[in-house]
Amino acid sequence: MIKMIALDLDNTLLNSSKRISAKNQKILHELHQRQIKVVVCTGRPINAVWPYIDQLGLIEPNDYTITFNGGMVIRNRDRQVLSKTGLKLADFDPIHDYAGKHDLPLDILDFKQVYELTDLGKSSYQEVLNAPLQFVDKDFSDLSDQEYSKAIMSESVQRLDQARTDFPTSITDKYKIVRSQPQIMEFLPKQMSKAYGLNILLKHFDLDFSNLMAFGDAENDLEMLQEAQVGVAMENASAAIKKAADATTLDNDSDGVAAYLIKYFAL
Numbered sequence: 236m237i238k239m240i241a242l243d244l245d246n247t248l249l250n251s252s253k254r255i256s257a258k259n260q261k262i263l264h265e266l267h268q269r270q271i272k273v274v275v276c277t278g279r280p281i282n283a284v285w286p287y288i289d290q291l292g293l294i295e296p297n298d299y300t301i302t303f304n305g306g307m308v309i310r311n312r313d314r315q316v317l318s319k320t321g322l323k324l325a326d327f328d329p330i331h332d333y334a335g336k337h338d339l340p341l342d343i344l345d346f347k348q349v350y351e352l353t354d355l356g357k358s359s360y361q362e363v364l365n366a367p368l369q370f371v372d373k374d375f376s377d378l379s380d381q382e383y384s385k386a387i388m389s390e391s392v393q394r395l396d397q398a399r400t401d402f403p404t405s406i407t408d409k410y411k412i413v414r415s416q417p418q419i420m421e422f423l424p425k426q427m428s429k430a431y432g433l434n435i436l437l438k439h440f441d442l443d444f445s446n447l448m449a450f451g452d453a454e455n456d457l458e459m460l461q462e463a464q465v466g467v468a469m470e471n472a473s474a475a476i477k478k479a480a481d482a483t484t485l486d487n488d489s490d491g492v493a494a495y496l497i498k499y500f501a502l
Contacts, residue, residue, distance in 0.1 A: 260382035278415035283366035305432030430458035
C-alpha cells in the first residue's frame with residue numbers, strides 16, 4: 236500500500252515558471268489529509284525549498300523534506316535534522332583543480348548557502364536555479380574547514396557533456412556525479428542519492444520502499460524511481476528515466492503529478 240509520495244521539484248512538481256499549480260496543490264493537499272505522507276525530495280538546498288513547503292501546507296509534526304539529493308532529511312515544523320551527510324573541504328580539491336585547468340565554474344554549498352568561487356569562471360547556477368537563496372562570493376582558499384553538502388558546476392549543456400566525457404578517474408571515483416537539470420551537474424558523496432535519504436525516512440516511519448510512490452524527470456531521480464513501488468516519470472523526462480520508471484505521466488506544464496494521482500487513487 237502506498238503511504239508516502241516523494242516528489243522532485245524542478246521540471247516535475249514545478250512548472251516552467253518554477254511554480255506549483257493550483258491543481259497539483261489541491262490534489263496533494265487532499266492526499267495529505269488522508270494521512271498519506273507527501274515528501275518533497277529535491278537536489279535543491281533546503282533554503283530554496285521552504286516557500287514550496289509552506290504553499291503545500293506540509294507543516295504537521297510528521298512532515299519531512301529531503302534535500303541536497305538525499306544529503307539532508309529535515310522535519311519541516313521545527314527544522315530538526317533527522318539525517319545529514321556531506322563532504323569535507325579537502326574532498327573538493329580534485330574537482331576544483333579540474334575546473335581551474337579547464338576554465339569551468341564551480342559553486343560549493345554548505346547546508347545553508349552557496350559559495351560562488353571567484354577564483355574560477357563565472358557560474359550560471361544562481362540564474363538557472365532561480366530561487367531565494369543566499370549566494371556568497373568566495374575564493375576557494377578562503378573557505379572554512381567545515382562540512383559541505385556538494386559542489387555544483389553550472390554551464391552550457393554542451394560544456395557539461397564534454398566535461399562528463401573527459402573526467403579522469405580521480406573525479407569519477409571520488410564523487411557521485413548527477414545532472415539535476417540540463418545545465419547543472421552535481422558532485423555528491425559517493426553513496427548519495429535521493430533513495431538514500433528516502434530509505435532513512437521510510438525506516439523512521441517503519442515503512443519501506445513497497446510503501447513509496449515517487450515522481451521525477453532527471454538523472455538524480457533515477458534511484459528513487461527504481462526503488463519505489465511505483466516510480467513515475469514525467470513526459471518531459473529523459474529517455475533513460477522513462478525506461479527506469481513504472482509509468483509515465485503528463486509533462487510538468489500539464490499538471491502531470493496531479494493527473495497521475497487522480498487516476499491512481501481514483502480521486
